[in-house]
Amino acid sequence: xxxxxxxxxxxxxxxxxxxxxxxxxxxxxxxxxxxxxxxxxxxxxxxxxxxxxxxxxxxxxxxxxxxxxxxxxxxxxxxxxxxxxxxxxxxxxxxxxxxxxxxxxxxxxxxxxxxxxxxxxxxxxxxxxxxxxxxxxxxxxxxxxxxxxxxxxxxxxxxxxxxxxxxxxxxxxxxxxxxxxxxxxxxxxxxxxxxxxxxxxxxxxxxxxxxxxxxxxxxxxxxxxxxxxxxxxxxxxxxxxxxxxxxxxxxxxxxxxxxxxxxxxxxxxxxxxxxxxx
Amino acid sequence: xxxxxxxxxxxxxxxxxxxxxxxxxxxxxxxxxxxxxxxxxxxxxxxxxxxxxxxxxxxxxxxxxxxxxxxxxxxxxxxxxxxxxxxxxxxxxxxxxxxxxxxxxxxxxxxxxxxxxxxxxxxxxxxxxxxxxxxxxxxxxxxxxxxxxxxxxxxxxxxxxxxxxxxxxxxxxxxxxxxxxxxxxxxxxxxxxxxxxxxxxxxxxxxxxxxxxxxxxxxxxxxxxxxxxxxxxxxxxxxxxxxxxxxxxxxxxxxxxxxxxxxxxxxxxxxxxxxxxxxxxxxxxxxxxxxxxxxxxxxxxxxxxxxxxxxxxxxxxxxx
Numbered sequence: 284x285x286x287x288x289x290x291x292x293x294x295x296x297x298x299x300x301x302x303x304x305x306x307x308x309x310x311x312x313x314x315x316x317x318x319x320x321x322x323x324x325x326x327x328x329x330x331x332x333x334x335x336x337x338x339x340x341x342x343x344x345x346x347x348x349x350x351x352x353x354x355x356x357x358x359x360x361x362x363x364x365x366x367x368x369x370x371x372x373x374x375x376x377x378x379x380x381x382x383x384x385x386x387x388x389x390x391x392x393x394x395x396x397x398x399x400x401x402x403x404x405x406x407x408x409x410x411x412x413x414x415x416x417x418x419x420x421x422x423x424x425x426x427x428x429x430x431x432x433x434x435x436x437x438x439x440x441x442x443x444x445x446x447x448x449x450x451x452x453x454x455x456x457x458x459x460x461x462x463x464x465x466x467x468x469x470x471x472x473x474x475x476x477x478x479x480x481x482x483x484x485x486x487x488x489x490x491x492x493x494x495x496x497x498x499x500x501x502x503x504x505x506x507x508x509x510x511x512x513x514x515x516x517x518x519x520x521x522x523x524x525x526x527x528x529x530x531x532x533x534x535x536x537x538x539x540x541x542x543x544x545x546x547x548x549x550x551x552x553x554x555x556x557x558x559x560x561x
Numbered sequence: 562x563x564x565x566x567x568x569x570x571x572x573x574x575x576x577x578x579x580x581x582x583x584x585x586x587x588x589x590x591x592x593x594x595x596x597x598x599x600x601x602x603x604x605x606x607x608x609x610x611x612x613x614x615x616x617x618x619x620x621x622x623x624x625x626x627x628x629x630x631x632x633x634x635x636x637x638x639x640x641x642x643x644x645x646x647x648x649x650x651x652x653x654x655x656x657x658x659x660x661x662x663x664x665x666x667x668x669x670x671x672x673x674x675x676x677x678x679x680x681x682x683x684x685x686x687x688x689x690x691x692x693x694x695x696x697x698x699x700x701x702x703x704x705x706x707x708x709x710x711x712x713x714x715x716x717x718x719x720x721x722x723x724x725x726x727x728x729x730x731x732x733x734x735x736x737x738x739x740x741x742x743x744x745x746x747x748x749x750x751x752x753x754x755x756x757x758x759x760x761x762x763x764x765x766x767x768x769x770x771x772x773x774x775x776x777x778x779x780x781x782x783x784x785x786x787x788x789x790x791x792x793x794x795x796x797x798x799x800x801x802x803x804x805x806x807x808x809x810x811x812x813x814x815x816x817x818x819x820x821x822x823x824x825x826x827x828x829x830x831x832x833x834x835x836x837x838x839x840x841x842x843x844x845x846x847x848x849x850x851x852x853x854x855x856x857x858x859x860x861x862x863x864x865x866x867x868x869x870x871x872x873x874x875x876x877x878x879x880x881x
């Protein structure tokens with residue numbers, strides 16, 4: 284028995300963790316840095332057995348965000364946020380630089396892909412009821428991510444500095460400025476003045492590539508942390524009640540997954556095994 | 562055992578070994594600092610520093626000599642007496658149980674000072690940064706007067722499309738368009754209708770519903786500006802390409818989503834040249850041409866009502 288061949292998964296885990304084990308051995312008392320444990324906890328955690336491709340939409344949106352971040356950083360190496368040279372620098376990226384059209388295209392179309400994936404992910408969570416107790420907080424964090432993602436789109440739209448970008452931003456900012464009481468002031472703060480001027484472009488650029496991505500990364504990390512802590516929920520029709528609040532005394536916390544504590548029997552979702560019996 | 566727990570919390574209080582806690586040295590130090598700064602920059606600061614030093618020095622001395630003068634020290638919050646640790650237990654971490662920590666009044670003072678100074682530093686750092694972010698958009702937002710040409714360049718009762726840079730220092734990004742109509746004379750003084758081309762729905766550029774005579778375009782370079790004038794034939798009003806707002810020849814809204822009449826430029830005539838000043842908002846215009854009665858308001862943003870109950874939503878406008 285002791286000489287049983289390791290399974291495929293064990294081999295894969297060994298290979299993946301090899302560099303991290305190497306680091307951990309040389310950085311601390313073995314097993315104390317939390318590096319290996321943390322990565323295992325994140326990557327090899329338990330999930331319900333009957334999850335589907337719908338559950339991958341969140342990871343897909345995360346991938347789209349990473350693509351946006353990487354292509355955005357590269358575009359920032361060539362883009363000039365100045366009213367007199369912004370449009371020319373965009374043309375230079377698109378027409379002259381090697382594969383510039385591709386990277387700019389990835390950033391431009393990837394922006395739409397990111398928002399679409401956010402909505403699909405949101406729809407999956409909504410239709411599966413996965414936003415319910417104890418995951419309401421993560422729904423709220425997700426909504427904030429959606430709002431910031433759309434703001435990214437709004438601020439990024441001005442950067443090509445062509446007629447479409449200019450007038451779309453004029454309309455967009457004036458729309459904000461019709462908000463009651465503080466609207467006119469909000470509009471001026473967004474534009475950096477009474478009208479779109481030389482400061483507006485740099486202001487939008489700073490918000491688009493520094494402020495909002497920073498906030499987004501923080502919120503995404505919080506979102507992921509909550510997913511890992513609370514666990515993935517089963518589909519509502521699932522006989523597998525894993526990851527679902529159960530009646531009865533709270534189970535002892537398991538390593539790798541914190542079971543949500545049930546509030547009481549009455550409020551537990553009437554689906555799963557019990558529902559099937561009815 | 563942690564040596565802290567062996568200290569009698571009441572030791573040093575009421576005896577002359579240690580001075581009673583006092584806050585006055587802070588003011589004393591500020592006064593000294595003011596004296597040094599004042600020596601360099603201004604006599605007023607020097608005097609203020611000297612006064613502060615004297616006042617706080619006196620207060621400090623009064624506090625410090627209180628035991629000798631036989632007065633009671635001001636009441637301090639009594640720290641909870643330290644409970645002896647049960648024999649056989651050991652400390653489980655660097656910080657022993659919360660309730661067992663002996664709290665000296667001085668530690669409270671240090672705690673408050675740390676929090677207070679930390680908060681003060683936070684405010685000192687944050688306030689200018691926030692102000693720098695928010696205030697510049699509201700400061701120096703005006704523009705110089707724009708010379709758009711001689712009066713003779715504007716034929717009577719015809720609209721001329723004039724484009725110019727509102728702030729030549731900002732360059733092309735400040736390019737604006739005005740529709741200028743010479744109304745002839747009203748009581749011996751020339752009358753002009755000068756409409757801003759910014760739609761009062763959401764700020765798109767409204768276009769002439771008529772025939773721009775492109776071949777008669779004149780471009781004039783002034784000292785700081787480049788002005789283009791395109792005459793028009795039979796302008797029947799103005800229309801916005803974005804959301805379909807329509808205006809008549811006086812700028813009154815006739816259809817679509819705009820909430821008022823087109824904004825106008827103030828103007829003056831100096832040495833026969835037409836100068837454009839600031840813009841103002843108009844709710845509506847009665848009559849036409851030189852005889853029109855214009856209901857004017859301070860400049861409001863596009864989409865904002867200037868009259869009626871909806872205007873109550875915008876009680877204060879940012880400075881322009």
